[in-house]
Amino acid sequence: MESDNKYSNLQSSPQGQKPSDIESTTPRTDLPALRVRDLSFYYGKTKVLDGVSMDILEQQITAIIGPSGCGKSTFIKAINRINELETKVQVKGTIEFFGQNLYHPRVNINHLRRLIGMVFQKPNPFPSSIYDNVAYGVRIFDRHPRSQLDEIVESALKSAALWDEVKDKLKKSALGLSGGQQQRLCIARALAVQPKILLMDEPCSALDPITTMKIEELIQTFSQKLTVVIVTHNMQQASRVSDYTAFFSTDESRIGHLVEFGHTTEIFTKATNSRTQDYIQGRFG
Amino acid sequence: MTNPDRAKQYLEVEHNLFQADPKNLLLEQGFTWLVRIFAFSTAGLLLWLSWIIFQDAEPAIAQFGSDFLLSQNWNVGELSFGAAPFIYGTVVSSTLALLIAVPIGLAVAIVTSENFLPVWVRSPLATLVELIAAIPSVIVGLWGIYVMIPVLQPLQLWLYKHLAWIPLFSTEPSGPSMLAAGVILAIVILPTISVISRDVLLAIPLELRNASMSLGATRWETIFKIILPASASGIVGATILALGRALGETMAVTMVIGNSAGINISLLEPAYSITSVLANEFAEALEKLHIGALMYLALILFVITLIVNLIAVLMVNIFTKKIN
Amino acid sequence: MAKSLLDKSLETELHQPLGVGRTLFSWGMTGIAFILTGMALLPLCSILLEILRQGIPNLGWEVFVSLPAPQGMTDVPNGFANALLGTILMVGIASLLSVPFGVMTGIFLSEFGKTSTIASGIRFITVILNSVPSIIAGVFAYAIVVITTHQFSAVAGGFALAVLMLPMVALTTEEALKLVPTSMRLASASLGGNSFQTTFRIVVASALPGITTGLLLAVARAAGETAPLLLTALSSQKWPDGLFSPTASMSVLIYNYANSPYPEQIQLAWTASLVLVGMVCITSILSRLFARKRSLVR
Numbered sequence: 001m002e003s004d005n006k007y008s009n010l011q012s013s014p015q016g017q018k019p020s021d022i023e024s025t026t027p028r029t030d031l032p033a034l035r036v037r038d039l040s041f042y043y044g045k046t047k048v049l050d051g052v053s054m055d056i057l058e059q060q061i062t063a064i065i066g067p068s069g070c071g072k073s074t075f076i077k078a079i080n081r082i083n084e085l086e087t088k089v090q091v092k093g094t095i096e097f098f099g100q101n102l103y104h105p106r107v108n109i110n111h112l113r114r115l116i117g118m119v120f121q122k123p124n125p126f127p128s129s130i131y132d133n134v135a136y137g138v139r140i141f142d143r144h145p146r147s148q149l150d151e152i153v154e155s156a157l158k159s160a161a162l163w164d165e166v167k168d169k170l171k172k173s174a175l176g177l178s179g180g181q182q183q184r185l186c187i188a189r190a191l192a193v194q195p196k197i198l199l200m201d202e203p204c205s206a207l208d209p210i211t212t213m214k215i216e217e218l219i220q221t222f223s224q225k226l227t228v229v230i231v232t233h234n235m236q237q238a239s240r241v242s243d244y245t246a247f248f249s250t251d252e253s254r255i256g257h258l259v260e261f262g263h264t265t266e267i268f269t270k271a272t273n274s275r276t277q278d279y280i281q282g283r284f285g
Numbered sequence: 286m287t288n289p290d291r292a293k294q295y296l297e298v299e300h301n302l303f304q305a306d307p308k309n310l311l312l313e314q315g316f317t318w319l320v321r322i323f324a325f326s327t328a329g330l331l332l333w334l335s336w337i338i339f340q341d342a343e344p345a346i347a348q349f350g351s352d353f354l355l356s357q358n359w360n361v362g363e364l365s366f367g368a369a370p371f372i373y374g375t376v377v378s379s380t381l382a383l384l385i386a387v388p389i390g391l392a393v394a395i396v397t398s399e400n401f402l403p404v405w406v407r408s409p410l411a412t413l414v415e416l417i418a419a420i421p422s423v424i425v426g427l428w429g430i431y432v433m434i435p436v437l438q439p440l441q442l443w444l445y446k447h448l449a450w451i452p453l454f455s456t457e458p459s460g461p462s463m464l465a466a467g468v469i470l471a472i473v474i475l476p477t478i479s480v481i482s483r484d485v486l487l488a489i490p491l492e493l494r495n496a497s498m499s500l501g502a503t504r505w506e507t508i509f510k511i512i513l514p515a516s517a518s519g520i521v522g523a524t525i526l527a528l529g530r531a532l533g534e535t536m537a538v539t540m541v542i543g544n545s546a547g548i549n550i551s552l553l554e555p556a557y558s559i560t561s562v563l564a565n566e567f568a569e570a571l572e573k574l575h576i577g578a579l580m581y582l583a584l585i586l587f588v589i590t591l592i593v594n595l596i597a598v599l600m601v602n603i604f605t606k607k608i609n
Numbered sequence: 610m611a612k613s614l615l616d617k618s619l620e621t622e623l624h625q626p627l628g629v630g631r632t633l634f635s636w637g638m639t640g641i642a643f644i645l646t647g648m649a650l651l652p653l654c655s656i657l658l659e660i661l662r663q664g665i666p667n668l669g670w671e672v673f674v675s676l677p678a679p680q681g682m683t684d685v686p687n688g689f690a691n692a693l694l695g696t697i698l699m700v701g702i703a704s705l706l707s708v709p710f711g712v713m714t715g716i717f718l719s720e721f722g723k724t725s726t727i728a729s730g731i732r733f734i735t736v737i738l739n740s741v742p743s744i745i746a747g748v749f750a751y752a753i754v755v756i757t758t759h760q761f762s763a764v765a766g767g768f769a770l771a772v773l774m775l776p777m778v779a780l781t782t783e784e785a786l787k788l789v790p791t792s793m794r795l796a797s798a799s800l801g802g803n804s805f806q807t808t809f810r811i812v813v814a815s816a817l818p819g820i821t822t823g824l825l826l827a828v829a830r831a832a833g834e835t836a837p838l839l840l841t842a843l844s845s846q847k848w849p850d851g852l853f854s855p856t857a858s859m860s861v862l863i864y865n866y867a868n869s870p871y872p873e874q875i876q877l878a879w880t881a882s883l884v885l886v887g888m889v890c891i892t893s894i895l896s897r898l899f900a901r902k903r904s905l906v907r
């Protein structure tokens with residue numbers, strides 16, 4: 001109860017959020033990286049998500065699975081508020097990022113999107129050089145001396161396991177890379193700005209199995225620094241890489257909702273909900 | 286359970302979503318406003334233009350009122366002005382142009398959209414006709430004086446000789462004429478008609494054509510009974526757009542119409558158009574009333590083309606909506 | 610048995626000729642369509658041939674560097690250097706005025722207004738503005754610049770051309786920006802880019818070839834405009850003398866010399882036409898090259 005009050009304090013006086021102010025309230029520990037409460041989502045007037053509540057824990061990998069059209073993409077795009085760029089959207093309920101409501105009107109949305117990065121289904125490198133792609137996010141926030149920028153780019157490319165393949169052609173166009181390389185470039189680009197959460201929307205669906213394996217291995221290395229939320233249609237992928245799994249589905253009214261959420265091992269071995277079992281065993285959609 | 290590390294991390298400014306970034310915010314909002322202001326000024330330009338022309342025509346409107354539209358007298362020395370000959374010239378030459386350009390433009394559109402010819406002939410053909418639009422109209426006018434009129438003159442003479450009993454051909458041709466203006470305008474507006482009509486024809490779904498062909502209709506029966514009716518609103522839109530161009534075209538007309546103010550039923554007689562008189566007299570107009578009368582003419586032309594273009598844009602919009 | 614019978618009847622049906630009337634109609638219509646198409650090509654070919662035939666003999670270094678010869682004098686160099694300079698000058702002024710407004714309006718239509726009512730309204734007005742007769746733009750510039758400065762000038766001419774270029778630039782910019790995939794904008798936004806950064810560093814940067822194509826087409830159109838210059842810049846036999854004095858231009862020179870009684874002036878009009886068409890062609894080819902570059906990038 002008490003802690004709930006603190007949240008509402010936080011939300012109602014965001015401008016007073018200097019570190020010292022927060023220190024004066026007893027800091028809440030073990031906060032989930034994301035706390036979703038009763039989230040309903042509308043595109044225009046059409047409801048596509050209903051009453052989703054879940055906690056996404058820090059430095060864990062959470063997989064989102066479910067049949068096509070159940071709102072998985074919508075859900076993770078709601079986390080970095082990217083879908084409001086495309087259409088008019090409406091959100092009910094809350095998503096809290098370390099205790100701060102993402103949809104509070106005073107949120108600095110650019111900063112939010114920087115803290116919560118995203119990798120899209122189709123690789124979408126900018127039509128510029130490999131170096132500029134990775135440096136883009138860093139440059140738009142701050143001026144860095146060239147040497148520092150070089151370091152950032154190198155370490156981001158290394159984290160995305162791309163450095164060895166591109167280190168000799170950093171000035172070449174990113175569009176000349178293969179699909180798998182492009183996707184890893186997009187991952188490097190997202191990592192370069194040091195996000196706290198990385199959202200991935202079916203990052204491997206356009207790639208071949210070997211590249212997919214590579215990227216899966218990468219994702220597992222991230223969890224030491226990052227919180228990862230990954231949407232996937234591939235059951236094996238979900239069971240291989242994730243710590244937690246959320247199963248979304250639609251009801252008769254075609255509105256998506258969260259059916260079951262738990263440890264990946266539990267979801268995949270002893271799901272309580274029969275629809276989850278059906279889906280995982282391939283008896284569904 | 287307390288975990289001091291996590292707590293500390295939470296305190297880090299980096300996690301703070303509410304971190305203000307005044308510089309960035311200012312840049313973004315400033316930019317948004319700047320873009321808006323520029324966009325609104327572009328729209329405002331049309332209003333400004335309308336207002337200025339109306340305002341400067343005001344003295345003449347006050348002086349002549351609506352009699353201006355019907356009066357045939359245009360005498361700068363006596364400061365008596367009437368727009369009738371110019372309106373007549375503009376309307377008749379544009380109508381002539383449409384009569385000539387619509388069938389030809391449609392034929393080009395059909396030939397380049399149907400598969401009479403292999404694609405490698407069809408597309409360059411379409412591009413070639415489009416090219417006319419790229420030639421500055423003053424050059425078309427120059428060609429009109431030195432090539433078209435000499436070629437047209439025997440035809441005009443023939444018409445006069447054999448069909449003089451028809452009032453339209455009842456005067457002896459001297460070269461420049463309403464007919465010449467109509468022909469040259471037809472050349473100028475041809476690309477407008479053929480290009481848009483071609484796009485319109487190409488937008489007609491293939492199923493529609495196949496359905497008709499499979500019922501045993503020939504190609505031309507399909508064109509006349511199915512394709513042209515389905516694309517009617519688009520083609521009419523293209524025609525009206527072309528009319529707008531014809532009404533406002535200045536150089537080509539001015540160079541071949543003969544620039545003689547008077548209303549004559551004969552198409553072989555020189556005439557005058559609104560655009561021509563604006564082009565010819567504005568630079569030399571000194572009297573306030575003369576400028577006013579020219580502004581009044583400009584206003585008339587502006588209003589007519591505005592209405593014509595409004596209708597055309599709406600027609601083309603209707604067609605695109607229907608197809609989608 | 611049954612099968613072959615069916616084949617037979619199908620065969621006769623397929624091979625049955627159309628009625629004579631229908632066949633004639635088909636052939637007739639095809640013939641008419643081709644004749645009319647030929648008629649459409651005739652003027653274009655004739656214009657281009659005539660420009661070459663009449664323009665080339667006189668085309669030499671001289672015309673680009675000398676001023677128009679005084680009337681009737683045939684033994685002095687005759688050229689249109691001042692008109693060439695005047696056209697470049699006025700198109701330059703027009704670009705300076707229209708490009709910022711046009712590009713920003715295009716950005717508004719594609720990036721900010723999108724499908725809103727306000728954007729549709731502004732788009733509609735821009736389309737209408739694009740169809741305003743060029744002489745009206747001249748009248749407008751006359752009222753705004755010539756009347757207030759009491760002077761025909763390059764600025765007035767540039768202003769008139771700017772009014773004509775603005776809507777073209779705006780509409781082609783919008784088209785070019787719309788071709789940039791949304792995923793680029795989303796990628797930039799997801800890295801924390803604000804709308805300013807996303808628009809300029811990503812969207813405009815990727816659409817630059819397309820925008821340039823549009824600009825060049827607008828420049829080509831402005832360079833050939835005559836009517837608005839007749840009542841704003843007028844003409845001149847001399848080099849441009851500052852921005853606020855009557856200025857010669859290629860198109861007005863062609864018009865003025867077209868009906869001249871002096872053959873050498875008519876000659877010069879043809880040569881000027883050749884050069885003007887050449888300029889328009891080069892601009893169009895340049896714009897095609899930019900368009901090709903765009904298709905390579907994506």
Ligand SMILES: Nc1ncnc2c1ncn2[C@@H]1O[C@H](COP(=O)(O)OP(=O)(O)OP(=O)(O)O)[C@@H](O)[C@H]1O
Nearest residue numbers: 043048066067068069070071072073074075086087
């Ligand atoms: N921009 C949008 N505007 C309107 N409706 C949308 C939009 N994007 C998605 N939808 C609708 O929202 C619902 C959920 O879509 P979403 O893309 O989130 O599904 P998904 O679970 O990611 O499906 P998939 O597995 O196919 O990617 C669908 O019914 C879809 O039609």
Ligand SMILES: [Mg+2]
Nearest residue numbers: 072073074201
């Ligand atoms: Mg999806």
